[in-house]
Every structure is written in structure tokens, then in C-alpha cells.
Amino acid sequence: MAKLKIGFxxxxxxxxxxxxxxxxxxxxxxxxxxxxxLIPERAEKAAKEYGTPDAKVYTDYHDLLADPTIDAVHVLTxxxxxxxxxxxxxxxxxxxxxxxxxxxxxxxxxxxxxAAEFNNRHxxxxxxxxxxxxxxxxxxxxxxx
Numbered sequence: 195m196a197k198l199k200i201g202f203x204x205x206x207x208x209x210x211x212x213x214x215x216x217x218x219x220x221x222x223x224x225x226x227x228x229x230x231x232l233i234p235e236r237a238e239k240a241a242k243e244y245g246t247p248d249a250k251v252y253t254d255y256h257d258l259l260a261d262p263t264i265d266a267v268h269v270l271t272x273x274x275x276x277x278x279x280x281x282x283x284x285x286x287x288x289x290x291x292x293x294x295x296x297x298x299x300x301x302x303x304x305x306x307x308x309a310a311e312f313n314n315r316h317x318x319x320x321x322x323x324x325x326x327x328x329x330x331x332x333x334x335x336x337x338x339x
Contacts, residue, residue, distance in 0.1 A: 197221075199263055201228035201288075203255045203279055204270030205240040208293055213268050214244045228267075230258045255279055259286040266316075269293060277302035280317065284309040289316040 200217060202209055217226055226245050230252040231237040241249040252258045258267070259282055266289035269279050277297040283290045290310070296319045297303045310317035323329050 195223075198224045198265045199227045200224050201230065201258050201261070201264045201267045202226070202240065202270060203230045203258060203267055203283075204272075204293075205229050205231040205233075205236040206270070209240065209268070209270045213270055213293075214240055217268075218244045228252065228258050228261060228264055230255050256282070259283055259288060262287075264288060266290065273298055277306055280306050281309045284313045284315045284317065287313065287315065291318050291320060293320045295319075 202213065205214075214226070217224060226249065228250045229237040229241040229245060231240070232253060234251065234253050237251045237253065241251050250258070250261070258264065267283050269276055269283065269290060269292040271279060271293075273295055276292050276295075280290050280292050280297075284306070292306070297306060306317060309315075
């Protein structure tokens with residue numbers, strides 16, 4: 195199986211605390227090939243620390259999304275930008291893992307889901323507690339009424 199080529203949009207707090215260290219442990223399955231941040235030094239630092247030797251650095255997420263070699267992106271920006279960036283990524287043919295919260299309005303959430311469906315791409319929101327046994331049990335109980 196070919197490795198997925200992953201790009202990161204937003205290289206600040208949550209990227210450095212969770213996403214980058216976690217993905218760096220999965221190099222059997224992924225290559226971390228692109229890093230984007232409005233602050234160039236943050237993207238450069240992430241690329242140097244976590245990226246492949248030829249990792250690219252961007253300050254405009256549109257440029258990252260234009261790279262046809264990138265399979266998927268992590269959207270790790272402030273919440274207000276989640277919808278715009280996620281929809282653009284899905285329209286560019288990328289799969290998306292978007293950090294929580296999904297967006298700031300229900301309409302934005304719905305447009306993200308619609309973009310994933312229309313473009314036949316996967317969209318996942320980083321609600322990591324959904325896999326916790328306690329939360330799974332609570333969901334089962336809710337579904338049972």
C-alpha cells in the first residue's frame with residue numbers, strides 16, 4: 195500500500211501538541227510532506243522537525259492545496275477558518291481531518307459535509323473522545339432511548 199502524503203494547514207498549538215507528534219509516529223503509513231502557516235517560521239520549524247527531507251513550506255493554503263501529490267490535509271487553524279479551508283481542500287480533491295469544533299455555525303458544518311459528499315472525499319472531525327469506551331457506551335444508551 196502506498197503511503198498517504200499529508201499536508202498540515204496551521205502549524206501552531208494543536209498541531210505541535212497533538213497532530214504532528216502523533217502523525218510522526220505513523221511514518222509506516224504516511225509521509226508528512228507539506229506545512230502551511232501564516233507565520234512562515236512556524237511552518238518551517240514543523241517541516242524541519244516532522245517533515246520528509248523534501249517537505250514543502252507554504253504561507254497560503256491555496257498553494258498547498260494546488261499540489262496534486264498531496265492526498266490529505268489536517269486543518270488546524272482557528273475555528274472561524276475551518277469551513278472555508280475544509281471546503282477548499284475537499285474541492286481540491288483532498289481528504290480532510292479538521293480539528294474540533296467542526297465550524298462556527300450549523301450552516302458551515304452542513305456545507306462541509308456537502309462538499310465531502312459531492313467530491314467523494316473523506317471528512318473527519320477531530321473529536322478524539324468518540325473512541326473512548328465510556329463515550330461509546332453513553333452513545334449506545336442514548337440510541338436505546
